[in-house]
Structure formats: structure tokens, C-alpha cells
Amino acid sequence: MRHPRTTSATGMPRRATARPVGLLTALLILCLLLPACTAIPTDGPVGVISASDGETGGVAAVFDPRGPAVDASPARILVDFITAGTGTSDGYSVARQYLTPELQDTWTPEERIVLFRSDPRVEAREAEGAYQIQLETTGIIDAAGVRTNSVVPATETMDVRLVQVDGQWRIDEIPDGIMLAQSSARDILLSHNLYFYSSTYRYWVPDARWFVRRTGVTARVVGAMLAGPVPYLQGSVTSAFPEGVNLARDSVPITSGTATVELSSQVLENATNLSLQQMNQQLQVNLLGLNDVTSVEMTTDQPIELGPPSPDLVVPELSPDVGGEQVAVSGDELVSVRNGQATPIEGLPSVAELGPRDPAASVSGSAYAFVDAARKALYVAAPGSEARRIAVGTALTQPSFDTENWVWSARSVGGRSEVLAVPPGGAERDAAVLTASWLGDQKVLDLRVSRDGARALVVTDRGGAAEVVLSGITRSPEGVPQTLASPLSIPTAVDVDTAKWAGQSTIVASAIGATATVEPVVLHLDGEQEMMATLDGVLGISAGADAEEMFYAQAGDTLYRRIGNSWVDEHIDVVDPAFPG
Known part of the structure; x- marks a missing residue:
């Protein structure tokens, strides 16, 4: 039997408090070889506009919103202002019409974007x-485009003030930012990975961000x-661009697929051919496919x-290949699982x-590691x-x-966990x-x-409440792991006891329970989540390069493979499967 993870007395686990990139990789390598509404209520009393029953989605996206209606009440001005925030053209010019002339000049619409569900409620104060x-x-x-989700919907209250301008109500005080209904967010927002170099310059590390779909997004x-x-990656990734370099102008023209990026003169300070080529690579991987960009040209006053x-230039891997082979345990021996069969590991x-x-298993397949049944000893093994x-x-x-x-691995020391490599x-x-x-008294599961x-x-x-987090790994110049940076929390809508990488920008997570019905979840780094079909008695999960074709769950002493939104029994008598890494 598999050594069980801790569950509650009922057998239920504790309560927890990007996509295919093959085309992008191909384009990057190719380029490196080339030279160069539901409506918001607006009638009724001025004092309160009530939230609707259920989840109506609130304000629908309106790409050509109207300006303020003549003699509109303060409440009408506010709800119409929220709608106008979905019209991003011309610097949110329509939304600015709802503001006093003074506020129009200082309001920053993309300083903070609030995603909400249900209809907003507008309430008059004294x-x-x-x-x-x-x-x-x-x-x-x-x-910065970093999205933070709530585990469950939260409540936010904004204090605002309106005054009359030429006999018409206008907003004189309101926090910077716009408000978007969750149901409309995909119409207004673009999810896009930024990429930075790993410390070895051998891999691209994704940094998920959100941008408003409007002119100038490039x-x-x-x-x-x-x-x-983002903060959790600072110190664990690097940029080829020196600190202080910025865009020399607020636009990146795109002509016949070529994005011309004009940079400040600092980009040339102490620059070498290698550093310039690394900068060019980084721009390419960040822009290829965005607004039909197929190549990039760096300039200052003239082309660089x-x-x-x-x-010494290395083309980093965008999505490291881990293959289709897993390591697992069968009959107290390590075995290889591939193509629906378990076989002994040669040698x-x-x-x-x-x-x-x-x-x-190591990615090279030349080494293996495991713990004993009591989880008190860590071993490595290799053929021969x-x-x-x-x-x-x-x-x-x-x-x-x-x-x-x-x-x-992590281990418990004096009631706390420590991480060792x-x-x-x-x-x-x-x-x-x-x-x-940041681990404090938390136990690493x-x-x-x-x-x-x-x-x-x-x-x-921590005390029965589980959490999924990401932490950047900082290393010495010699590559020795040193610290785990302050983490980024990834809220989950379901109970979680285990989580695995499924590619570079996707995580799969699940509860563990021999007698429980479990609903695994796919967590994308941009904040999106998708639930899988339920499965009884999940004891472990494994994932390869993606969460679609290479995701498995162990239930009992067999493996189930995810196919679409279903589970298929592979009839392989193994436990504890794991892809390399």
C-alpha cells in the first residue's frame, strides 16, 4: 500500500484556503536564423441601485459607449461610468467625460482593474x-498586469464624490482604475506571458501578465x-537589458510583421555583440505572435x-521536453511506464x-530518486x-x-519544514x-x-488549511541553490494536497483521499482555472508537458489518463507515477 498522506477523520483531504507553445518555439528559432449586457439598473430611487439575484455578469463590454446623458442622476452617472470603462479607444475618452475637468487630466484608468460579478450596487451617503x-x-x-484572484468572491467598497459642473453631475473623486465584469474580461483583456532568462540562460521563464486590448499593447x-x-521571480531570473533602459517613445510600429523597438541610449552602454543578441532574442520571444509580429528590429537613433x-549565444528552450516516459513503483521495484506498459528499468x-x-527521474533519464516507505530516508539510484x-x-x-x-525534498524539523537540495x-x-x-510554521506537503x-x-x-504557492529559486554564481523568494499564492476553488507542473505555465492540483471523490483542477499562471471530471479514490497525480494529453491520476493500484473531460483506465498496475523533473 502507498504510504498515505494526512487526511481528516472522514477520509477527506484538508481544505485549501498558457497553452501549447510549439508554434512559438518554431517561429523563434526561425527568426533567430534570419538576418536581421446585461444592463445595470438605472431607474428607480437615486439612493440605491441593488445588486441583481444570481450572477448576471454585471456590465457587459461596450466598445463604443455613450457619454453622460443630459440631467442624469448621480447614480446613473456612476453606473454609466463603469460601462464606459469598457471603451478603451482614444485613451478612454468617453469614460473621461463622466469626470470633472480637473480629474480628467489625472485619472489613470489602467492603474488598477477590478474584476467583479453580479451587478454593482451604488449607495448614497449622507x-x-x-x-x-x-x-x-x-x-x-x-x-504591472499581475492578476490576483480571490478564492471566493470578496467585497470591495469605493468611496466617490460627485459635483455639479454647468448643472450636470460629474465625478470629482474616485480611485484610479476601471471596473470590468468577469464575464466581459476576455473581451477587454489579453493574457500574455512575458519571458525572462533563467540564471543559466538556457531556458525561458514565463511571467504571466494581463493587458488591455487596445492600440499600443505591443x-x-x-x-x-x-x-x-514580478516580485516572486526577482533574483531567480534575469533580463538581457541593463537596468534603466526604457522605450524612447510610447509606441512600437509594426511594418510588414517587423516590430521596430526604439530604446533609450543606455542600451548601448557597455554592450557587446553577445549582450545585444541576447536582448534581441528576448524581444523576439516576448513579441512573436503578438499583433502578427514575425521579427524584431532594435533601434536607438538608428538601427542597432x-x-x-x-x-556563446544560446537559444533558450521555451518548453523543455520531458518525453512520454514515467517512473513508478511496481512490486517494490522502480519501473518505466510508457505506451500503456510498465517495464523494468534496464541496468x-x-x-x-x-x-x-x-x-x-532526472530529465536526462540517467538518475532516479525516491524515499522509503516511512519517508525517513532519501535515496538516489542509477543504472549500473x-x-x-x-x-x-x-x-x-x-x-x-x-x-x-x-x-x-522537504522534511520536518522541530515541527517546521525545511527545504534541502x-x-x-x-x-x-x-x-x-x-x-x-515565509514558510514559518507551515508544513510542506x-x-x-x-x-x-x-x-x-x-x-x-498550516493548521489544516492547504495552499498552493510559487517561489523563485535564487542561486549563487556557481549555481548553488540559496533561497526561496517570497511566494506568489495561487488560490484554488477546491481542496488540494498535491500539485505538479504540466508544462511551463500550467499546474495541475488535486486532493488525495482513498475513499473520497476528487475533482482535480488545472491552474494557469494567468489566474484562469478549469475543473476536471471527478474521480474516486485518487492517491496521486503526474503530469508531463501539458494537462491535456499527459496528465494521469493514480486511483487504487492503477493509472487513469485524462482524455478531454473523461478518465480512461490504462490498466497499469503501478503506484506513485512521475514524469521527469
């Missing part, structure tokens, strides 16, 4: 012209990239010459006496050599290999124990290093 807008929010997008994508990564190809000595559980113990502890988590073949060929005395002050080596996917538990 002072003349004082109102509140009350929203049932589902998420917030900040000025320039805003470049500007966001130049401003740097990249020079002859540098022998690997027996490990049955160690009671292997939760194995992992006996298994070797490399660490001991309590409640060791399933090991994970990074891109440099360091073996990662053991170098290739090393032992516990050589392990790096990573600083992660699952830990997976991303296949670019820059991020750790962690499932934690």
Missing part, C-alpha cells in the same frame, strides 16, 4: 454628492518586460547592429529491500550502480530533480538547506522544481 460603489470582486489586476508589453519580473553571431539494481515510494542514501529526516516529500540534477554525486553533508522565512530550474511549486499546510 453628504451631498457622496456615494459608495459596492462590488463583489473575483480578482484584481495591478498596474509597447506596453515591451515596457513591462523592461521594468522587470547586432554583429556577427556570438559563439537498475533491485531496490525492493528499501521499500521505494514516490520516485523521481546500487542505490545510495543521500539524506534522512521526517516526513520527506517526493524528490524532484532540477535542470542541474540537484535532488530536492543535494548536488549530483553529493550526500547530506553537501546539501544546500534553503532559506525560506509537496515540492516540485519547474523544468526551467527557476521556480519551486510548493503545497503547504
Whole structure:
């Protein structure tokens, strides 16, 4: 039997508090080889506009909204202003008509985007012209395009003030930003990954952002990239562009598919052919496919010459290939699972006496790691050599290999968890124990290093409440793991005990329960989620390069493969499957 994870007395697990890229990869390599409404109520009393019953979606997208109606009441002005915020053309010129002349000049519409469901509620306060807008929010997008979702809808209240201008009510005070109904968000917003280099320059690391679909989005994508990564990735990824470089103008013209990016003169300070070519690569991967961009040209006052190809230039992997082979346990031995069959691993000595559980495989397929049944010892093994113990502890988590073949796991020490990484060929005395002050008294249930080596996917538990988080991995110049950065929380709508990478921008997560009916979930880094079909008795999950064709769940002593929104029994008698990584 598989060593069980902790569940409640009822057998139920604890309560938890991007897409295919093959074409983009092909385009990138090719370019590197080339030279160069539901309506909001507006009638009735001025004092209150009530929220509707159920989820109507609130304000529908109106791409050509109307300006203020003559003699409109303050409440009507406010709800029509929310609708006008969906009209992004000409710098939100229609929405600005609802503001006083002074506020028109200072209001910043994309400083903060509030996503909401149901109809907004507008309520009058005691002072003349004082109102509140009350929203049932589902998420917030900040000025950098970073989206934060709520586990359950939250409530936000905005205090606003209106005054009369030439006998007409206009908004004189309101927080910067616009308000969008969740049902209309996809019509107004664009999800787009920024990309930064991993510390080794061998992989692209995605940084999910949201941008308003309007003229100038290409320039805003470049500007966001130049401003740097989100906080949880700072220190774990790098940009080829020197700090302080920005766009020399607020537009990026696109002519016959070529985006001309005019940069400030700092881009040439201390620049080498290699650094310029790395900058060009980074621009290409960030812009290819956006607004039909097929190539990129960097300029200052004139086109920047990249020079002859540098022998040190590496084309990073956009989506590391982990293949279709898994490692699993069958009859207390490690086996290979591929094409619906489990077979012995050629040349690997027996490990049955160690009671292997939760194995992992390196991406190269030359090394394996596992814990024993008591989760008190961590081993590595390879074809042609006996298994070797490399660490001991309590409640060791399933090991994970990074891109440099360091073996990662977490263990319990004095009631808290610590994360350790053991170098290739090393032992516990050589392990790096990573600083992660944010863990506090949380217990690590699952830990997976991303296949670019820059991020750790962690499932934690604090007092029975589980959470999925992402943390950037910082390393020394020699590549030694040092710290886990302050994390980004990924809210989930269902119970979660385990989570795995399914590609670079997608995570699959699930509860664990031998007697429970489980509903796994796909978590996209841009904040979108999708539920899978339910499955009884899930004991573990595994994922390869995507969540569609390469996602498996262990239920009992067999594997189920996800096909669309269904599960197909593969009739493979194995436990603890895992794709490389």
C-alpha cells in the first residue's frame, strides 16, 4: 500500500484556503536564423441601485459607449461610468467625460482593474454628492498586469464624490482604475506571458501578465518586460537589458510583421555583440505572435547592429521536453511506464529491500530518486550502480530533480519544514538547506522544481488549511541553490494536497483521499482555472508537458489518463507515477 498522506477523520483531504507553445518555439528559432449586457439598473430611487439575484455578469463590454446623458442622476452617472470603462479607444475618452475637468487630466484608468460579478450596487451617503460603489470582486489586476484572484468572491467598497459642473453631475473623486465584469474580461483583456532568462540562460521563464486590448499593447508589453519580473521571480531570473533602459517613445510600429523597438541610449552602454543578441532574442520571444509580429528590429537613433553571431549565444528552450516516459513503483521495484506498459528499468539494481515510494527521474533519464516507505530516508539510484542514501529526516516529500540534477525534498524539523537540495554525486553533508522565512510554521506537503530550474511549486499546510504557492529559486554564481523568494499564492476553488507542473505555465492540483471523490483542477499562471471530471479514490497525480494529453491520476493500484473531460483506465498496475523533473 502507498504510504498515505494526512487526511481528516472522514477520509477527506484538508481544505485549501498558457497553452501549447510549439508554434512559438518554431517561429523563434526561425527568426533567430534570419538576418536581421446585461444592463445595470438605472431607474428607480437615486439612493440605491441593488445588486441583481444570481450572477448576471454585471456590465457587459461596450466598445463604443455613450457619454453622460443630459440631467442624469448621480447614480446613473456612476453606473454609466463603469460601462464606459469598457471603451478603451482614444485613451478612454468617453469614460473621461463622466469626470470633472480637473480629474480628467489625472485619472489613470489602467492603474488598477477590478474584476467583479453580479451587478454593482451604488449607495448614497449622507453628504451631498457622496456615494459608495459596492462590488463583489473575483480578482484584481495591478498596474504591472499581475492578476490576483480571490478564492471566493470578496467585497470591495469605493468611496466617490460627485459635483455639479454647468448643472450636470460629474465625478470629482474616485480611485484610479476601471471596473470590468468577469464575464466581459476576455473581451477587454489579453493574457500574455512575458519571458525572462533563467540564471543559466538556457531556458525561458514565463511571467504571466494581463493587458488591455487596445492600440499600443505591443509597447506596453515591451515596457513591462523592461521594468522587470514580478516580485516572486526577482533574483531567480534575469533580463538581457541593463537596468534603466526604457522605450524612447510610447509606441512600437509594426511594418510588414517587423516590430521596430526604439530604446533609450543606455542600451548601448557597455554592450557587446553577445549582450545585444541576447536582448534581441528576448524581444523576439516576448513579441512573436503578438499583433502578427514575425521579427524584431532594435533601434536607438538608428538601427542597432547586432554583429556577427556570438559563439556563446544560446537559444533558450521555451518548453523543455520531458518525453512520454514515467517512473513508478511496481512490486517494490522502480519501473518505466510508457505506451500503456510498465517495464523494468534496464541496468537498475533491485531496490525492493528499501521499500521505494514516490520516485523521481532526472530529465536526462540517467538518475532516479525516491524515499522509503516511512519517508525517513532519501535515496538516489542509477543504472549500473546500487542505490545510495543521500539524506534522512521526517516526513520527506517526493524528490524532484532540477535542470542541474540537484535532488530536492522537504522534511520536518522541530515541527517546521525545511527545504534541502543535494548536488549530483553529493550526500547530506553537501546539501544546500534553503532559506525560506515565509514558510514559518507551515508544513510542506509537496515540492516540485519547474523544468526551467527557476521556480519551486510548493503545497503547504498550516493548521489544516492547504495552499498552493510559487517561489523563485535564487542561486549563487556557481549555481548553488540559496533561497526561496517570497511566494506568489495561487488560490484554488477546491481542496488540494498535491500539485505538479504540466508544462511551463500550467499546474495541475488535486486532493488525495482513498475513499473520497476528487475533482482535480488545472491552474494557469494567468489566474484562469478549469475543473476536471471527478474521480474516486485518487492517491496521486503526474503530469508531463501539458494537462491535456499527459496528465494521469493514480486511483487504487492503477493509472487513469485524462482524455478531454473523461478518465480512461490504462490498466497499469503501478503506484506513485512521475514524469521527469
